[in-house]
Amino acid sequence: MNNIMDRRDFIRVVSTTGSGLVLGLYLPYTNKLNGKTKAATIFEPNVWIKVHPDNSVLIMVGKSEMGQGVLTSLPMIIAEEMDLDWSTVKVQQAPADKDKYGSQMTGGSRSIASSWKQLRKAGATAREMMISAAAKEWGVPAGDCTTKASHVIHNMSNRKMSYGSLTEKASQVPIPRRVSLKNPKQFSIIGKNIKRKDTQPKLNGKAQFSMDVQLEGMVYATVVRSPVFGGQLKSFDEASISDIQGVIKIFKIENGLAIVARSIWVAIKAGKRLKITWDKGENDALDSNKIKALLVEKSKKQGAIARKKGNVKKAIKSSDNQVEAVYESPFQAHATMEPMNCTADVQKNKCRIWAATQAPARAQKKAAKITGLPIKKVELNVTYLGGGFGRRSINDFVNDAVEISMVMEKPVKMVWTREEDMQHDYYRPTSLHVMKGAIDNENHLTAWTHRVVAPSILFSQLVKMPFPFKEKLDIISVEGAKNIRYDIPNILVDYRMANTPVPVGWWRSVYDSQNAFANECFMDELAEAAGKDPLQFRLELLPKSSRERNVLTLLAEKAGWETFNSGPYYQGLSFHKSFGTYVAQVARVTVKDNTIKVGEIHCAVDCGTVINPSIVDAQISGAIIYGLSAALKSKITVSNGRIDQSNFDDFDVLRMDETPKIHVHLIESDAAPSGVGEPGLPPAAPAVANAVYAATGKRIRRLPITYQDII
Amino acid sequence: MKIFTLNVNGKQHSISVEADAPLLWVLRDELGYTGTKFGCGRGLCGACTVHLDGEATRSCMTTVEFAEDSEITTIEGLSEDGTHPVQQAWFEEDVPQCGYCQSGQIMTAVSFLNRNPNPTEADIDSAMKMNICRCGTYPSIRKAINRAADKQLSADE
Numbered sequence: 001m002n003n004i005m006d007r008r009d010f011i012r013v014v015s016t017t018g019s020g021l022v023l024g025l026y027l028p029y030t031n032k033l034n035g036k037t038k039a040a041t042i043f044e045p046n047v048w049i050k051v052h053p054d055n056s057v058l059i060m061v062g063k064s065e066m067g068q069g070v071l072t073s074l075p076m077i078i079a080e081e082m083d084l085d086w087s088t089v090k091v092q093q094a095p096a097d098k099d100k101y102g103s104q105m106t107g108g109s110r111s112i113a114s115s116w117k118q119l120r121k122a123g124a125t126a127r128e129m130m131i132s133a134a135a136k137e138w139g140v141p142a143g144d145c146t147t148k149a150s151h152v153i154h155n156m157s158n159r160k161m162s163y164g165s166l167t168e169k170a171s172q173v174p175i176p177r178r179v180s181l182k183n184p185k186q187f188s189i190i191g192k193n194i195k196r197k198d199t200q201p202k203l204n205g206k207a208q209f210s211m212d213v214q215l216e217g218m219v220y221a222t223v224v225r226s227p228v229f230g231g232q233l234k235s236f237d238e239a240s241i242s243d244i245q246g247v248i249k250i251f252k253i254e255n256g257l258a259i260v261a262r263s264i265w266v267a268i269k270a271g272k273r274l275k276i277t278w279d280k281g282e283n284d285a286l287d288s289n290k291i292k293a294l295l296v297e298k299s300k301k302q303g304a305i306a307r308k309k310g311n312v313k314k315a316i317k318s319s320d321n322q323v324e325a326v327y328e329s330p331f332q333a334h335a336t337m338e339p340m341n342c343t344a345d346v347q348k349n350k351c352r353i354w355a356a357t358q359a360p361a362r363a364q365k366k367a368a369k370i371t372g373l374p375i376k377k378v379e380l381n382v383t384y385l386g387g388g389f390g391r392r393s394i395n396d397f398v399n400d401a402v403e404i405s406m407v408m409e410k411p412v413k414m415v416w417t418r419e420e421d422m423q424h425d426y427y428r429p430t431s432l433h434v435m436k437g438a439i440d441n442e443n444h445l446t447a448w449t450h451r452v453v454a455p456s457i458l459f460s461q462l463v464k465m466p467f468p469f470k471e472k473l474d475i476i477s478v479e480g481a482k483n484i485r486y487d488i489p490n491i492l493v494d495y496r497m498a499n500t501p502v503p504v505g506w507w508r509s510v511y512d513s514q515n516a517f518a519n520e521c522f523m524d525e526l527a528e529a530a531g532k533d534p535l536q537f538r539l540e541l542l543p544k545s546s547r548e549r550n551v552l553t554l555l556a557e558k559a560g561w562e563t564f565n566s567g568p569y570y571q572g573l574s575f576h577k578s579f580g581t582y583v584a585q586v587a588r589v590t591v592k593d594n595t596i597k598v599g600e601i602h603c604a605v606d607c608g609t610v611i612n613p614s615i616v617d618a619q620i621s622g623a624i625i626y627g628l629s630a631a632l633k634s635k636i637t638v639s640n641g642r643i644d645q646s647n648f649d650d651f652d653v654l655r656m657d658e659t660p661k662i663h664v665h666l667i668e669s670d671a672a673p674s675g676v677g678e679p680g681l682p683p684a685a686p687a688v689a690n691a692v693y694a695a696t697g698k699r700i701r702r703l704p705i706t707y708q709d710i711i
Numbered sequence: 712m713k714i715f716t717l718n719v720n721g722k723q724h725s726i727s728v729e730a731d732a733p734l735l736w737v738l739r740d741e742l743g744y745t746g747t748k749f750g751c752g753r754g755l756c757g758a759c760t761v762h763l764d765g766e767a768t769r770s771c772m773t774t775v776e777f778a779e780d781s782e783i784t785t786i787e788g789l790s791e792d793g794t795h796p797v798q799q800a801w802f803e804e805d806v807p808q809c810g811y812c813q814s815g816q817i818m819t820a821v822s823f824l825n826r827n828p829n830p831t832e833a834d835i836d837s838a839m840k841m842n843i844c845r846c847g848t849y850p851s852i853r854k855a856i857n858r859a860a861d862k863q864l865s866a867d868e
Binding site: 066067068069195196198199200201202203204205206207208209211212214220245246263264265266268335336337338339384385386387388389415417418614618619621622623624625626647648649653654655656657658659661662 | 712728729732733736737739740741743744745746747748749750751752753755756758785786787789790792793798801802805806807808809810811812813814817835836837839840841842843844845846847848849850851852853
């Protein structure tokens with residue numbers, strides 16, 4: 001049995017893959033762990049790759065496709081190292097299976113960055129096994145063979161074999177311990193504008209979102225939650241909907257009241273009309289003013305130190321040019337286009353789930369807990385996600401569907417209304433930022449203090465997520481504040497936790513969104529106090545030939561920062577590094593007819609190696625647009641313990657006619673790739689706010705920016 | 712419950728539902744045309760846009776009773792194989808990200824281009840501003856509409 005790795009080899013191969021992969025990444029074709037022998041006609045060197053005899057290759061994708069392009073960009077990495085003919089590559093979203101695929105958690109702009117090495121090795125390993133198989137067949141040294149477009153080639157004898165014709169032989173080849181990766185100069189797939197694999201089904205109605213799953217014998221449900229956070233169900237009056245035909249059952253579940261009906265429409269209609277009495281609990285009197293007062297109160301005392309450099313007190317004292325400002329930002333909802341929903345079929349011995357989730361393994365684990373079934377009996381299929389932005393990393397909607405199906409003993413499609421979705425989100429936290437800066441006699445910035453006051457996401461989810469947590473320092477809350485990139489001699493960044501009953505969660509770019517707004521607007525205030533141009537002021541504080549400086553320099557050049565003539569448009573600048581990626585933006589804004597209009601945004605990006613430039617462009621542009629919604633239009637407020645907004649009329653977002661021309665400029669780099677899903681967002685609001693100042697002379701210190709604030 | 716006959720994508724369907732049932736849910740759950748999406752339920756986002764006799768219509772705000780006498784077209788009926796010029800333009804520009812709003816975007820664009828085959832940028836913005844996309848595909852949608860319009864014009868010449 002020399003064709004099969006022994007257990008020791010198996011583990012060694014796994015350990016060389018790095019990236020903290022769990023056991024089980026590399027499965028030999030005979031799966032010893034399961035004791036089953038598979039037919040060797042499909043070559044399956046690892047869990048990601050299946051080469052079929054017809055020379056097509058199926059690549060499994062372990063991260064959730066929520067629009068960011070992972071179904072295309074991750075397979076591109078494998079295809080590059082394996083030298084695949086891209087036109088014959090098929091892709092498939094993997095179901096939840098932590099043991100097989102490792103972490104499937106999709107978020108933090110990490111999909112490419114965390115898979116890069118692992119998938120390159122997976123592809124290179126498969127390629128090498130193909131070469132070994134062909135070389136053996138031809139009786140030539142493997143070193144004389146090359147590969148191209150899913151074929152092994154022996155140039156000297158002018159012979160070639162397709163990968164598909166080698167599947168059986170390649171399956172006999174021992175998995176190599178070491179493989180060499182390509183020199184980036186040889187890349188022919190990475191770096192190309194390759195079309196997305198999921199485009200076609202998204203144009204003809206065939207793409208399956210969890211909302212679209214139809215099962216035999218299915219019933220439909222919606223859930224109504226207590227409008228006041230923390231409220232509990234007291235009673236409901238079934239007679240109030242007795243005239244609605246088709247309601248099957250109404251019952252309490254953990255998160256609220258489930259209404260099951262013969263169609264979603266009937267469930268929604270019944271849910272809206274049903275008279276429900278809630279025990280409002282203790283949050284009934286909560287409102288946005290009280291939350292603001294809490295943040296202001298908290299801001300008066302020093303919090304947990306996140307960063308300390310030099311002696312800010314001394315530096316501020318010795319300066320006679322000091323600037324102080326307070327910035328604030330509101331709660332934000334995610335408002336994904338597809339409202340939360342899930343389809344579940346809980347049976348006696350197994351459970352099947354179709355969910356649009358960013359956290360498949362956690363959803364699966366929780367479903368096992370709810371049903372009492374072993375994890376292996378919970379099949380969780382990840383469908384397309386109709387938007388994620390962090391919302392779908394919390395699986396409350398999956399739990400709802402599982403609970404309801406368990407009671408009904410039937411397949412159930414559970415759909416929240418838009419109103420439930422908006423009023424029961426895990427919101428981007430509101431925040432307050434107290435800033436101080438000092439400038440010396442030679443107009444150099446000598447001191448910087450930033451106090452972040454905000455609810456803590458980590459604290460609210462601590463039970464589930466044991467992160468480092470000392471002296472009430474939520475390390476995530478100060479992301480982008482503690483690691484401000486400017487070289488300032490004296491820095492103090494501290495954090496005061498201000499928790500409220502409003503649930504908080506991960507929202508595209510998380511706290512970097514608020515911290516960058518405060519940082520970069522305040523930088524402009526300091527530049528003015530120092531009598532310097534905002535670009536020059538920043539460049540002076542960044543080391544020569546640093547990535548920060550390069551990205552700002554490229555931006556200035558591409559946008560024509562120095563030669564731009566103000567009026568009717570005015571320009572503002574910002575820079576922020578988040579999720580490993582360096583981003584600088586220039587926004588051009590006009591203020592007239594009661595409207596702030598952003599006409600144009602230039603954005604320079606250094607995200608290391610670019611896998612697919614058009615996907616990067618789409619992600620950066622999309623993040624800017626999402627950021628502009630929050631900068632100019634939307635906010636979540638609270639009255640009587642509940643969210644005021646409920647749909648797209650009172651939570652308005654950016655529309656096409658308000659969308660600026662966006663120009664994305666990518667830095668050429670062969671550094672390891674970093675994230676692009678989120679980093680485009682944080683610089684958008686401050687660039688616009690700084691441009692509004694240039695246009696009107698009014699400093700913007702509160703989001704969203706409204707016309708009323710500047711007149 | 713009442714029996715209604717709907718003409719969807721050239722096919723007749725008889726269904727028994729409440730007269731006030733929105734066309735959206737009838738299309739999706741009774742007839743299986745799931746390409747039409749639920750986004751807001753109040754005609755505010757455009758994800759549910761279909762054509763009634765060629766006119767872009769919010770199916771979440773249209774009762775099945777009202778739709779009975781119309782020719783209904785959903786994204787599935789726009790072309791047999793995704794080759795309608797607007798779908799093609801969307802494909803060329805690789806427009807979708809999450810894709811959830813795109814059926815509605817395409818249906819709105821098709822009916823708009825039928826009315827106005829040679830639109831200005833301002834015409835496009837104005838026609839499309841009631842369709843929300845949270846991924847921010849607006850710049851690509853603009854390009855795709857221009858591409859479809861150019862193609863349409865050159866085909867007419």
